[in-house]
Amino acid sequence: MDLCSTLKATSISTQSTNDKSNEPENALIVYRSKRAKFLSTYCSRQSFSLPDSYMFYILKHPKNAEMYQKMIKSCKYFFIKNPILVIPCLSYGRDSKEWQNLSNVKSDMSNLMSKIWITGKLHINAGKNEENILSSIISKVYRCDVKVFILYDQTILYHDLSRLIGSAEKIRFYRNVLVKNDNGSNVCLEKIVEVALKAKIISVYPGTILSSITSKTMKELLKIPHFSKVKFLSMKKIAESFDIETFYAYMKKNKFTKFALYFDESISNAYKNRLEAINNEILATKMFNYTPPLINFDGLDVDEYFKLFRICCSN
Numbered sequence: 001m002d003l004c005s006t007l008k009a010t011s012i013s014t015q016s017t018n019d020k021s022n023e024p025e026n027a028l029i030v031y032r033s034k035r036a037k038f039l040s041t042y043c044s045r046q047s048f049s050l051p052d053s054y055m056f057y058i059l060k061h062p063k064n065a066e067m068y069q070k071m072i073k074s075c076k077y078f079f080i081k082n083p084i085l086v087i088p089c090l091s092y093g094r095d096s097k098e099w100q101n102l103s104n105v106k107s108d109m110s111n112l113m114s115k116i117w118i119t120g121k122l123h124i125n126a127g128k129n130e131e132n133i134l135s136s137i138i139s140k141v142y143r144c145d146v147k148v149f150i151l152y153d154q155t156i157l158y159h160d161l162s163r164l165i166g167s168a169e170k171i172r173f174y175r176n177v178l179v180k181n182d183n184g185s186n187v188c189l190e191k192i193v194e195v196a197l198k199a200k201i202i203s204v205y206p207g208t209i210l211s212s213i214t215s216k217t218m219k220e221l222l223k224i225p226h227f228s229k230v231k232f233l234s235m236k237k238i239a240e241s242f243d244i245e246t247f248y249a250y251m252k253k254n255k256f257t258k259f260a261l262y263f264d265e266s267i268s269n270a271y272k273n274r275l276e277a278i279n280n281e282i283l284a285t286k287m288f289n290y291t292p293p294l295i296n297f298d299g300l301d302v303d304e305y306f307k308l309f310r311i312c313c314s315n
Helices: 003-010 024-040 052-060 065-074 076-081 135-140 158-164 189-195 217-222 225-229 244-251 269-284 302-314
Strands: 084-093 099-101 115-125 141-144 148-152 155-157 170-174 178-180 201-204 232-238 258-263 294-296
Touching (some): 065 076, 115 135, 135 155, 141 158, 158 178, 158 189, 217 244, 244 258, 244 269, 269 302
Parallel strands (some): 084 115, 115 141, 115 148, 148 170, 155 178, 232 258, 258 294
Antiparallel strands (some): 084 099
């Protein structure tokens, strides 16, 4: 049972060419009638070859989404007792102001009675005064196994975020993404990377968690076992608090991760001079025994930037 058929079967969203059926009260009637039809052939008493305790454990702890879908296809009992909608892709648009799935079917999360299991992509591009739109559905998330995780303009608690990004391979924080502790303080970048266990690509853009970078950030990142497995890390508007010397020492022995570091225009001339010295060393190197980073800052010559860009891409 794929997402589209599941949504249609449970009537999360009712689509019709009949204008009258699109009215909220009619949608509710259609929803109730379909649910009644679904339940009409359900048998509450089931006989399984395994003991009830085993079946209850399997029911409440499906190993993966594929197994759960096979279970609910085989018997309605499993869905009734543990109702979960498996959703490959869930998105929220700032223009539409609506939740949609992979097939662009609109989903009314406020009236959803089932839990959701997101398996592919979670993309939230919220608008003004919608910074908590992701947090509003956290209670409905049974499990999140997404590969792609993209946020715009969101404020989210750290323990909620940790439930969502553990399986994500591509993570992008655009525009005004803040991660908070329960006491309201900002969560630092390294703590987020720490729970992104399978991350391969991490991009952090201005106005986001970059504000939490401190002089300890680079040292703390290097303590994380899976940090060395990140293929690409991009950060923009980096403050002077970033420990460039610790990064430089790691850069000279790093052979796997591509770094793209864009520094804020507010950094001092002394800091710029250090960045320029590192770039000059990269430009002067003929054969690399490490992966050269792309380092950009206000005042860097455009021609030099593109030379560094080509070096970074080709090594």
